[in-house]
Every structure is written in C-alpha cells, then in structure tokens.
Amino acid sequence: MAYSPGQAPEKERLMKEQAVNNSWMQIISFPIDGRTNKPRTEGLTMVIDKGLGINETKDLFEVAANYVDFLKLGFGTSSLYDQEILSQKINLAKEYGVMIYPGGTFMEIAISQNKLEEYISMACKLGYPAVEISDGTVNISQEVRERAIAMALDAGLLVLTEVGKKNLRDKVQIEHYVKQIRQDLGCGAFRVIIEGRESGKDAGFYDGKGRFVAGEMEQILEAAGDTNLLIWEAPLKHQQQGLITMFGPNVNLGNIPANEALALEALRVGLRGDTLRLQFE
Numbered sequence: 001m002a003y004s005p006g007q008a009p010e011k012e013r014l015m016k017e018q019a020v021n022n023s024w025m026q027i028i029s030f031p032i033d034g035r036t037n038k039p040r041t042e043g044l045t046m047v048i049d050k051g052l053g054i055n056e057t058k059d060l061f062e063v064a065a066n067y068v069d070f071l072k073l074g075f076g077t078s079s080l081y082d083q084e085i086l087s088q089k090i091n092l093a094k095e096y097g098v099m100i101y102p103g104g105t106f107m108e109i110a111i112s113q114n115k116l117e118e119y120i121s122m123a124c125k126l127g128y129p130a131v132e133i134s135d136g137t138v139n140i141s142q143e144v145r146e147r148a149i150a151m152a153l154d155a156g157l158l159v160l161t162e163v164g165k166k167n168l169r170d171k172v173q174i175e176h177y178v179k180q181i182r183q184d185l186g187c188g189a190f191r192v193i194i195e196g197r198e199s200g201k202d203a204g205f206y207d208g209k210g211r212f213v214a215g216e217m218e219q220i221l222e223a224a225g226d227t228n229l230l231i232w233e234a235p236l237k238h239q240q241q242g243l244i245t246m247f248g249p250n251v252n253l254g255n256i257p258a259n260e261a262l263a264l265e266a267l268r269v270g271l272r273g274d275t276l277r278l279q280f281e
C-alpha cells in the first residue's frame with residue numbers, strides 16, 4: 001500500500017499534529033483564511049535539508065512540523081550521514097508526520113550506475129516513505145523513468161517526480177515537459193515537482209532573475225490540469241509570494257530553506273507584509 005502524507009499512525013505523531021496552541025489566536029485571525037491543516041494533501045510544503053544535525057532537525061520539527069509536509073535530504077547527502085544518525089532522522093520525521101525522502105539527484109546517480117532496483121530496496125530498508133524520480137542532471141529514458149515509478153510504487157513508496165533540468169543549457173522544449181507531466185501523473189506519481197533548484201535562478205523554469213519564462217507556467221498548469229498536482233520549487237521569497245498571490249495559501253511549494261519554514265507559513269496566511277498587503281489593495 002502506498003503512503004500518503006501524514007498517514008503514519010504513530011501516537012506521538014498524532015499528538016504533535018494537533019493544531020498549534022497559541023494564545024494570540026484567541027484574539028487575532030489570520031488575514032488570509034482557508035489554510036489547510038495536517039495531514040494535508042493540498043498546500044504542501046517541502047523543505048530542503050542540506051545536512052541538518054539531529055538537534056537541528058528536532059528543532060525544526062518542534063517549531064514547524066505542522067507546516068512541513070516533506071523533508072528532502074538534498075542531492076546525495078543521504079549517503080554521507082552516519083547510519084545511526086540517518087536512522088534517527090528518518091524516525092524523527094515519521095514521529096512528526098513529515099515525509100522524508102532522498103533528493104532526486106541521488107536516484108539519478110543510482111540509475112546511471114544501473115542500481116535502480118538496489119536503490120529502491122535500500123530506500124525501503126532504511127524506512128524512507130517516499131522517493132523522488134528526476135532527470136535534472138542525468139538523461140533518463142522514458143522507459144527507465146516509468147520502470148522507476150512502477151518499482152517504487154510496487155515497493156509501497158510514495159512517488160514524487162520532477163520535471164526540468166538543473167542547467168538551463170540542457171533545457172528542452174516546453175512540449176517535452178508537458179508530455180512528461182502527463183505521463184508521470186498517469187503512471188501514478190503523487191505530485192510532479194517543477195524544478196527550481198535551491199538557487200531559484202537560472203535553473204529549471206526560472207530565468208536569471210528567478211522569474212518564469214513567459215507562457216511556460218500556463219502550459220505546465222494545463223498539462224497537470226490541477227495546480228494541486230504540482231509542487232513548485234520556490235526557494236526565493238518573491239517566488240513564494242507570487243505563487244501564493246496567484247494560487248492562494250494552499251499552493252504546493254518546495255525547496256524551502258529549513259530556517260524559513262515558519263516565514264513561508266506566515267506568507268501563506270497573510271502574517272507578512274508581502275501577502276498581507278493583498279488584503280488591503
């Protein structure tokens with residue numbers, strides 16, 4: 001059975017997923033309402049973890065687990081942790097109802113070394129509930145992409161795929177991505193991530209100023225048919241602000257720096273000038 005966010009039934013997790021108890025909320029309401037609570041399937045936040053220690057991870061979850069749905073262990077960092085520490089991180093994420101998974105680049109490396117099957121078995125053995133299948137750096141055939149999705153689903157993993165190249169030099173026609181988004185969703189991907197890297201500039205679908213190339217967003221949206229089936233990598237505030245303005249507080253956003261999870265939530269609910277001002281315009 002495939003996981004979906006927040007499905008792990010641990011008692012501790014359920015306790016920690018209770019709505020935040022904050023006395024300000026007895027007198028103030030969020031300027032933007034309608035924000036979803038965990039376990040949510042809409043308004044997902046994916047945080048990129050570039051090497052947080054156990055205490056930092058615990059701090060992040062203590063403060064912001066209610067606002068973090070996915071924690072991506074960036075690139076191949078999963079393989080650099082001491083085994084015990086990695087286990088602790090995976091368990092901690094489960095305890096707090098956060099879906100932890102290794103960065104897409106790591107699977108690209110496994111595929112380039114002909115180790116797809118072994119990679120998926122290892123992800124299961126280590127207790128990851130999800131994997132990402134991308135081709136941001138390594139070219140992967142459609143056949144292998146579909147095999148990777150099927151294998152991961154068969155293993156009971158939640159599958160996130162990603163479209164887009166890390167280097168703008170490698171970018172191909174938007175029609176290719178449109179097709180890929182449809183194919184991935186048709187194969188059972190839970191969500192398709194729209195590449196933006198951790199820089200949010202000169203990568204994926206962003207130009208040097210971190211803006212979408214004119215017309216591409218519309219085509220991406222049309223391919224998905226529903227913005228909720230996409231996760232937009234949006235590491236920069238102006239990108240988060242723009243997407244929240246366009247799609248509302250429950251747009252799915254990814255590659256959020258770990259120390260900005262709470263700041264993003266403030267943007268989503270209008271507790272920050274950048275989105276608060278929309279209420280007064």
Ligand SMILES: O=C(O)[C@H](CS(=O)(=O)O)OP(=O)(O)O
Pocket residue numbers: 072073074075076102103104105106132134136162166193195196197198199
């Ligand atoms: O974690 C990864 O592999 C990368 C991180 S970045 O794009 O290089 O900043 O992201 P992914 O979206 O998983 O390819």
